[in-house]
Amino acid sequence: MVLLTGGLGYIGSHTAVELLKAGYEVVIIDNLSNSKEIVKEKIEQISGKKVKFYKGDVRDYELLEKIVKENEIDSIMHFAGYKAVGESVKEPLKYYDNNIFSTLALIRLMQEHKIKNLVFSSSATVYGRAESMPIYEDFPVSATNPYGRTKLFIEEILKDMYVADNSLNIAILRYFNPIGAHESGLIGEDPNGIPNNLMPYITKVATGKLEKLSIFGNDYNTKDGTGVRDYIHVCDLALGHVKALKKLETNSGLVVYNLGTGTGYSVLEMVNTFNEVCGNKVKFVFAPRRDGDVDMCYASPEKAERELGFKATHTLKQMCESSYNFEMKNKE
Numbered sequence: 001m002v003l004l005t006g007g008l009g010y011i012g013s014h015t016a017v018e019l020l021k022a023g024y025e026v027v028i029i030d031n032l033s034n035s036k037e038i039v040k041e042k043i044e045q046i047s048g049k050k051v052k053f054y055k056g057d058v059r060d061y062e063l064l065e066k067i068v069k070e071n072e073i074d075s076i077m078h079f080a081g082y083k084a085v086g087e088s089v090k091e092p093l094k095y096y097d098n099n100i101f102s103t104l105a106l107i108r109l110m111q112e113h114k115i116k117n118l119v120f121s122s123s124a125t126v127y128g129r130a131e132s133m134p135i136y137e138d139f140p141v142s143a144t145n146p147y148g149r150t151k152l153f154i155e156e157i158l159k160d161m162y163v164a165d166n167s168l169n170i171a172i173l174r175y176f177n178p179i180g181a182h183e184s185g186l187i188g189e190d191p192n193g194i195p196n197n198l199m200p201y202i203t204k205v206a207t208g209k210l211e212k213l214s215i216f217g218n219d220y221n222t223k224d225g226t227g228v229r230d231y232i233h234v235c236d237l238a239l240g241h242v243k244a245l246k247k248l249e250t251n252s253g254l255v256v257y258n259l260g261t262g263t264g265y266s267v268l269e270m271v272n273t274f275n276e277v278c279g280n281k282v283k284f285v286f287a288p289r290r291d292g293d294v295d296m297c298y299a300s301p302e303k304a305e306r307e308l309g310f311k312a313t314h315t316l317k318q319m320c321e322s323s324y325n326f327e328m329k330n331k332e
């Protein structure tokens with residue numbers, strides 16, 4: 001049985017679907033700080049299987065103990081955490097408290113209940129300003145904001161835990177830019193308020209909820225001057241988690257993988273592809289660069305392909321179509 005922390009969120013919910021499809025049983029803990037309880041039913045609707053849900057905080061150790069007593073948990077996937085870079089600069093304590101303490105509680109739980117397998121949601125943000133592209137897993141790591149620092153610290157904590165007890169199996173997954181939604185349109189990314197990230201912003205412009213997109217910078221050293229990122233379909237990313245779990249089940253020890261496609265697309269390419277899909281509804285203007293942004297960021301996906309047999313298969317058009325489909329179905 002796999003415990004998913006933050007399993008009702010964007011990436012967790014898609015991963016729950018893939019785990020159920022692969023035959024795993026799934027238990028979710030989520031405090032609903034950035035998700036809704038109805039997502040549990042949507043996961044069940046898509047998969048045709050039941051999911052056990054505990055509403056609560058991962059930092060609540062008593063609740064964690066109750067969950068392991070009531071379920072035979074042998075693996076944990078830790079998605080729960082806050083993820084808004086800008087907010088983390090304004091409210092660092094909130095980020096350190098949630099992201100670090102939730103992880104410490106889980107590690108303690110693993111120690112006390114002899115749970116050996118952990119998959120952790122890290123981020124390409126740990127590469128900071130990489131010196132060259134594509135980015136390989138052995139590139140130097142650094143952080144430029146409190147959010148990124150929590151990911152970096154947690155990676156270090158997990159490495160220390162592994163040194164102290166190498167019977168643990170830990171997969172650190174560094175996600176590039178997840179976008180898209182499940183083909184059913186039942187689950188997807190549904191941020192509160194005005195989105196910070198590109199794809200949710202574009203979809204809200206396409207459906208008329210926001211007026212126009214500001215493209216942050218058109219003077220970067222890239223193919224068309226706009227920022228380049230490695231966008232990966234969230235269902236591909238979810239499958240990467242199933243593959244990582246299977247790797248842990250072979251007693252892999254601590255492993256680190258990029259989950260990306262290896263292809264970088266510019267903001268303009270994103271807008272143009274989305275406009276093909278939705279019929280030219282995305283208006284945009286060029287605006288100054290956003291603080292802290294890098295010009296380019298894309299993965300080498302080779303290690304994950306070689307060692308996990310993982311390869312993202314969705315095209316950029318499919319990613320845009322699924323994002324648009326989700327937004328259209330959930331406009332209200």
Ligand code: NAD
Nearest residue numbers: 006009010011030031032033034035057058080081121123
């Ligand atoms: P999300 O906000 O949609 O999901 C996180 C879930 O965790 C939410 O449902 C939220 O309610 C829950 N949660 C937060 N703190 C909790 C706590 N203390 N106890 C219980 N539940 C809690 O985010 P997501 O996009 O699905 O991201 C999942 C993970 O992946 C995060 O750790 C994030 O930092 C990481 N990540 C995301 C991206 C991205 O672009 N989405 C990129 C790199 C890494």
Ligand code: UFG
Nearest residue numbers: 123124125175176196197198201214215216227228267293
């Ligand atoms: N962008 C715009 N306008 C917008 C929003 C974004 O032009 O309104 C541009 C950005 O400047 C960047 C690209 O679109 O060039 C992608 O921006 P996102 O905010 O969607 O994604 P980032 O690459 O900046 O950051 C994301 C997550 C981070 C994570 C990082 C690496 O938000 O948490 O990917 O995984 F660390």
